[in-house]
Amino acid sequence: MRSHYCGDLRKEHIGEDITLCGWVHRRRDHGGVIFLDVRDREGLAQVVFDPDREESFALADSCRNEFVVEIKGTVRNRPEGTVNPEMPTGEIEVLGKELVILNKAETPPFQLDEHQNVGEEVRLRHRYIDLRRPEMQEKMRFRSKVTNAIRNYLDDNGFLDIETPILNRATPEGARDYLVPSRVHEGQFFALPQSPQLFKQLLMVSGFDRYYQIAKCFRDEDLRADRQPEFTQIDIETSFMDEEGIMALTENMIRKLFLEMKDVDLGDFPRMPYSEAMQRYGSDKPDLRYPMELVDVADLMAEIEFKVFAGPANDPKSRVTALKVPGGAQLTRKNIDDYTKFVSIYGAKGLAWIKVNEIENGVNGLQSPIIKFLGDDVTMAIMERLGAENGDIVFFGADKAKIVSEALGALRIKVGEDLNMAQCEWAPLWVVDFPMFEETDAGLTALHHPFTAPSCTADELKANPLEALSRAYDMVLNGCELGGGSVRIHDQEMQAKVLEILGISDEEAEDKFGFLLNALQFGAPPHGGLAFGLDRLIMLMTGTESIREVIAFPKTQSASCMMTEAPGEVSAAQLRELNIKLRKTP
Amino acid sequence: MRSHYCGDLRKEHIGEDITLCGWVHRRRDHGGVIFLDVRDREGLAQVVFDPDREESFALADSCRNEFVVEIKGTVRNRPEGTVNPEMPTGEIEVLGKELVILNKAETPPFQLDEHQNVGEEVRLRHRYIDLRRPEMQEKMRFRSKVTNAIRNYLDDNGFLDIETPILNRATPEGARDYLVPSRVHEGQFFALPQSPQLFKQLLMVSGFDRYYQIAKCFRDEDLRADRQPEFTQIDIETSFMDEEGIMALTENMIRKLFLEMKDVDLGDFPRMPYSEAMQRYGSDKPDLRYPMELVDVADLMAEIEFKVFAGPANDPKSRVTALKVPGGAQLTRKNIDDYTKFVSIYGAKGLAWIKVNEIENGVNGLQSPIIKFLGDDVTMAIMERLGAENGDIVFFGADKAKIVSEALGALRIKVGEDLNMAQCEWAPLWVVDFPMFEETDAGLTALHHPFTAPSCTADELKANPLEALSRAYDMVLNGCELGGGSVRIHDQEMQAKVLEILGISDEEAEDKFGFLLNALQFGAPPHGGLAFGLDRLIMLMTGTESIREVIAFPKTQSASCMMTEAPGEVSAAQLRELNIKLRKTP
Incomplete structure (x- = not known):
């Protein structure tokens, strides 16, 4: 319907007859003339309606903020003295000739430029209006560009985008997963994935060699400011590549991304052993700025x-x-x-x-x-x-x-x-040489996860587990962990040894990831990978404080959606079909 | 670790010293010499080990099928008479000089070339081996290329990739959703999305103008042969574009895809009204081949x-x-x-x-x-x-x-x-002019969904609902529905009228999609879109009979995963935290 986006109009369009579609951002009545600032995804354009075109003038006069309009008109120079250098379209205006009101709008619950004084709850409840704000438009667009750039980089480097399931196996010893009751298998549950870790390792066993996925992950945790129940991970795994190869490839990806998107050269990322980071900075993700x-x-x-x-x-x-x-x-x-x-x-x-x-x-x-x-x-x-x-x-x-x-x-x-x-503005680094295990009240636990390869032999590991280092690496930027990964264990005996040290019984191991242990028997290649938190990456790149500002429809800290009012109640019949009932009726 | 993929070796590499990494596909002992066919993602290469290199000869001799190996050697011509024109690498072979066994392999539960005689259950249970088969490798790679091509097309056309939530609102009147109990909100549930329909419409209300997402969708149905509990949708929505624009844009996308991926020109897609399709072919997705x-x-x-x-x-x-x-x-x-x-x-x-x-x-x-x-x-x-x-x-x-x-x-x-x-091999068409409603035992129901715009006025609709046509369109290829969509209702009164005709009470409407009805009041633009079933598209393009062959880790018809044995049992403590219990103990 449109010929141009509002925000794209420039001096070179002067004299052209154009059609704009968008929202009335502001309506002003000034010197007997109606000015409409019309907004679309690309920005604002000023449209002028003179009283000598009676019909369109009257329609323009009747417009209110956020009305949806289609306007035909001609691009012209702004009169001298009214050029607005702050606006990309500030040198021109459109002489409006025809106006169609495509849809009316109630007065929105908040004005787009007054959101600062509006509680986040109100903004989230009316997210479809909040997302109209230029900052939010820009963030969503930036995010889309970033995912695109990353996909292109990985595609250019021979990575295959392979989807892994969302409905996964739940286990009795599982961490706190989101669970999905199975209707077909009475009393059984799926779990939503905390990450595609096991599947991507299996894809390496299958010989796909280079895998990536921009994957939704889920964690039913009490939420901190920078967490969401569902979050997005740039998930990467490769075979026949050691930590040097993986780090070079992913470092290059992030460097290229910053160059393309922000014109920032991050340079070579320094490396720092975990022990040094803790010693000198008290953190495994030191902010070197x-x-x-x-x-x-x-x-x-x-x-x-x-x-x-x-x-x-x-x-x-x-x-x-x-x-x-x-x-x-x-x-x-x-x-x-x-x-x-x-x-x-x-x-x-x-x-x-x-x-x-x-x-x-x-x-x-x-x-x-x-x-x-x-x-x-x-x-x-x-x-x-x-x-x-x-x-x-x-x-x-x-x-x-x-x-x-x-x-x-x-x-x-x-x-x-x-x-x-x-x-400096940007301080990236790699933290390496993590310990394999840490001591907790519950005994030894894996610092990364139980599939991380040690940098020593199985015997050395067994003899002195707390001294052993892993082949894990974290990419840190400005004190945030952008991503983490490791070379994985591809040797079945080593995997058994690590599980033994962690005190994971054969039965529990079989139950939770027996299929991976099986797969290691049938020709698993050396492999490793890395996962980046996409939400956090976008936050950092856009200088955003809250993760909710870089997600189109985020959840609040109590894991609910203000707009759709999710979660919601369901009927007894629905629960009956799933073979569950509520413990207490709410 | 490798210098070349096995399957990439050609005559031009003759004389080069190379390193291969991969799997022993076949080991033959012939005329005192060991032949290993080494396999990786790109194909097979024949490697020859002579007894005069004792160490590597002995190692090669000890290799069994599916061992993981790293081989250094020199590319050379195959001896006359042994050229294999069937193999892309059939003109050359590699003289093996060094061999490292990176991992051993048990005898796999089935040989890769014998899968035809193996039940699908066994293949799915050992999916990581099944996926090694060249056909499966090729299908996953094809799928990755298709999603990439689609993303690039949509990106080139100004579409933004925006993620919508997986944890959605469950409602008492909901269709059969997968439900996720909320831990924080006692007695309440999330539902996994059957499609991002409402969210993509809201993104249009937000002014993003052109949205796409390759989105996971979920349906807890009894499965037919070509259905999966989770499936993938190419989800598209645009503003200020009518059905002609949307059909042209998406038809062009599919035509370009077939040209790029299969060198097939689908030509212009004919259009056929629903009534004609039913009359002449007894189907709303006629196979015009x-x-x-x-x-x-x-x-x-x-x-x-x-x-x-x-x-x-x-x-x-x-x-x-x-x-x-x-x-x-x-x-x-x-x-x-x-x-x-x-x-x-x-x-x-x-x-x-x-x-x-x-x-x-x-x-x-x-x-x-x-x-x-x-x-x-x-x-x-x-x-x-x-x-x-x-x-x-x-x-x-x-x-x-x-x-x-x-x-x-x-x-x-x-x-x-x-x-x-x-x-002909390919017969695409658009089916258009669907009825708005169909009569069922339960009264009138929407043929597409209740947000589909009619091609008549609200009064005409009310007067004669069963005569009314919608602005919906389905893209059909070879008798399969590739995708379907419609221009949506952007007018609040029209939406109310349609819900009224459907007998959906205000209360139920408010409960299920009140946020959309609200959003329509605040300046919703004319919009419409379309969703393609990615799995089915890949099936068609690769000539695959079963949807399970184009998904890396599919579920069976009883909605379970043979490999991970999902779904599984969970502990009483996990259920207690979610405020639910089993109706019957399994």
């Missing part, structure tokens, strides 16, 4: 009497570390109190600090409530190790290693943001 | 005494029709009995026939048990109307119109296949 590092000082504190430090300093499972913040001496008491509250989220019981005012005066040039507990010598030894300079503040963490790393690691980024200390 | 048509003869039989024909001939809801099969006089009594059984599937109570031996002798030249009931004049009048010639057979159907159309429509194709009567 901020230069500050954690510096361990346990050895300097081992002998002091002050137990808050000496205790952890003498406990191998604890950590005593310092974070020097250049220029941080300017922080107020209030700032420091806020940071103390901040680290308490991570379990830290306090936040000791030393301000460096005049380091040339030794401890007399320092300001801190803790120097008297540390003693002058220890204090100065710490200052020396940190290379403290005037104007710095030093924060301390002393507790179980996990708490200290998480608390100081998070503080590092928080302070970095607050003091605008980012040294 | 076969020229035979149904010819109604009720008027000629209205006066005869034989009630089997005269009854239906005088009943407006019945149909009496004839199908002339050129050359069909050769059919045996046994053939005709089989066809009689065949039409009984569709409810036909018998299958009357007349063989035309010597039409120049009038009824004496005909052979049939029914001439005596019809009488000579009626018989000859029918022969004349049909233009019967010597060698023909004429079949008759007389019953309720639905039964006759279905039975004779199906017989037409069955006989056409049996007698190889196809006049």
Whole structure:
């Protein structure tokens, strides 16, 4: 019906008779003339209706915001002095000749440019209006372009797009899956996939060599700000390729994507072993935009009497570390109190600090409530190790290693943001050499998943599981895990050994993924892969804070959809057919 | 790890040192030399191991079928007389120099080339082996290429790929959905989407203008041979485009696809009104490869005494029709009995026939048990109307119109296949001008869905709903519905009218799709779209009989997965968390 998109009109169209279709974004009555700003996917165009065309003038006059219109007219120069350099179409306007109102609109529940003052609930309830906002249009379009660019890259590199099932096997020992009762098989359930992990490994056993899928995944978890019950994964798996090959291929993909979509060259991604990342940044996904590092000082504190430090300093499972913040001496008491509250989220019981005012005066040039507990010598030894300079503040963490790393690691980024200390806009890296296992109250668990290959032999693994490293790798950007993957175990005996170490019984293993264990017997190739979180990638690339802003129809934090009011009630007959009933009637 | 795919090796590689990775497809010991046919995604290459390289010879000798190997060697000409013109790599072979066994393999449950003799259950149970077969590799690759080509076409035409949710609203009046109990909202359920219909319409209301998605859809139905519980749809919706525009765009997409993928030019698709399709072919998806048509003869039989024909001939809801099969006089009594059984599937109570031996002798030249009931004049009048010639057979159907159309429509194709009567390989068409409603025992129902726009005004619709035609269109290829769609209702009052005619109460409408009805108030543009069944498209393009052959991990007809044994049992604790329990313990 249209000849041009509104947002595409430019000087070169002047003199052309055109047809526009779109929404009345704004109607103004000015000097006896009606101005309609008409909006479509590509942007806005100004259309002028003169009173000498009576019919169209009257129709234009009757238009209200969000009416749907079809307009025939002629493109012309805007009169001198009315050019709008802010608008891509700001040099021209359309002289409206015919107008058809294709549909009327009630006054929308919120104006498109007033969404900031509108609660997210209202926006989500009327998502079809919220999505009209240029920012949302732009985000959805950006997302579409990204998936397209990724598909093209993978296609160009010989990857096959293969679909894996959504209705999967549920198991009694399963993690918290979304379950789907089977009507045909009484008392049995499907589970929605948390990832296509096992299927993509089987596709490698089948010899497809290079697989990808932009796959929906599901997790029935209590939602944090950046989680959704269903999310989208760029899922990749290859055969006969080691970690170097996989990392090069996927790094190149992300680099190319940033270049194409944002004109940003991410350069070569540095690599950092997990242990170093934890040591220097207190995180397995360090945000390298901020230069500050954690510096361990346990050895300097081992002998002091002050137990808050000496205790952890003498406990191998604890950590005593310092974070020097250049220029941080300017922080107020209030700032420091806020940071103390901040680290308490991570379990830290306090936040000791030393301000460096005049380091040339030794401890007399320092300001801190803790120097008297540390003693002058220890204090100065710490200052020396940190290379403290005037104007710095030093924060301390002393507790179980996990708490200290998480608390100081998070503080590092928080302070970095607050003091605008980012040294670059984009800081990608690979974190590698993860441990195979970590110790939890429930015993050993796999840091990645039980199909991750170790970088040692089965015997070495067995002898010293907590020392063993895996062939896993995470791609991190600005402190976010963009994607993670590993070389997988393709050897049946190694797989058995890992399951044994994890304390997974043969029966449980058979029940949960017996088909994979079987498949490993019939000629499984060496293989590995990686999965990127698409939603998070789009968030990062568009600078969006909430995952809900990059998904067309997201769920709230209570896993419901404000617009459709999902989930909903069903009838007793529906449940009967599925052989289930409610435990309590709501 | 590899330098070349096995299947890519050609004469131009002769003399090159290469590395192959793949599976031992066959191992032969011939004239003191070991031949390994090594297989990867791209095909087979023959590798020769001489005894003078002791180590690699011994390893090659120890290889068994489906072992995973890495081989270094040199490409050379095959000795004269051993060139295999059947194999793409049949002119060359590889002289094996080094061999690494990357993984061993148990004897597979079936040999890859013996699958024909293996039950489908065994193949599905070991799908990862079944998928190694070159046919399956080729089908998955073909499917990947098709989705890619479609995405590129739609991307080139300004369509945005937008994801819609899988966890949707379940409603008490819902069709039979797959349900997902909500853990957070006690007693409530999500439903998996049967299609993204409502969401794509909302995206049009949001102004995205052109949307597509290759979307997973779900239907908890008793499965027929060509159905799966989860299937994939190429889902398309556009705004400000009428049926002509949408049909042109999608017809062009399919034409381009056939040209690119199969080098077939489908030409312009003819169009046929629904009523004509039913009349001439007894089907709303006629297979135009076969020229035979149904010819109604009720008027000629209205006066005869034989009630089997005269009854239906005088009943407006019945149909009496004839199908002339050129050359069909050769059919045996046994053939005709089989066809009689065949039409009984569709409810036909018998299958009357007349063989035309010597039409120049009038009824004496005909052979049939029914001439005596019809009488000579009626018989000859029918022969004349049909233009019967010597060698023909004429079949008759007389019953309720639905039964006759279905039975004779199906017989037409069955006989056409049996007698190889196809006049072309590909016969596409559009079926248009569908009725808005059909009458069922439950009252009026929408032939497409309740959001389909009528081609008349609301008043005309109300006055005569069963006469009203819709703006729906189906793309049919070789008797299969490839896709279907319509211009949607964008006017709130029209939508209310249609729901009223369908007897859907305000309450039920509000409950099931109140958000769409709301959205129509806030400036919905004229819009329409179409959805293709991707699985069926691939089946047709690859000449596959079963939908399970074009899906990597399909479900059986009892909606279970032989490989993973989905669905499975879950624990009482899992159910408790979801606030449900089993009605009967299995």
